[in-house]
Amino acid sequence: MAPKEDDLKSHVYKFYFDHQESGKQFTAKTLWMKEFSKIYDTLKRYEDNLASERQSGSGRIVKIFTPKKVEQLKKDFDHKDGISQRQAAKKYGCSLQ
Numbered sequence: 665m666a667p668k669e670d671d672l673k674s675h676v677y678k679f680y681f682d683h684q685e686s687g688k689q690f691t692a693k694t695l696w697m698k699e700f701s702k703i704y705d706t707l708k709r710y711e712d713n714l715a716s717e718r719q720s721g722s723g724r725i726v727k728i729f730t731p732k733k734v735e736q737l738k739k740d741f742d743h744k745d746g747i748s749q750r751q752a753a754k755k756y757g758c759s760l761q
Contacts, residue, residue, distance in 0.1 A: 673716040676706040728758050 680691045692703045709716070729737070733756060740747050740755075753760050 670717050673706050673709075676703060677710050677716045680707055680710055728756070 676691070676695060679695060680688075683691060683694075688704070688707050691707065695703050706716075737752070737756065740752060747755075749760055
């Protein structure tokens with residue numbers, strides 16, 4: 665997650681902590697005017713006692729292109745004309761995009 669998003673989450677956490685007695689709707693309406701997105705998701709994280717920063721290792725696991733397959737793909741394409749993108753997509757089980 666980008667540092668900007670972490671800063672926004674921290675801001676929402678602090679604002680909600682300071683105005684907790686006013687409720688979630690007050691926080692959401694106030695911050696919505698300032699063009700914050702995903703306010704309710706952030707408030708849910710606060711109530712679940714989760715950190716506002718992204719935890720390392722919390723992303724999705726690589727399934728299609730493992731580092732080994734990336735190296736093989738580089739070997740297949742680097743300065744070579746023998747394989748088309750369509751053939752490579754079939755070989756590696758992915759789409760052309």
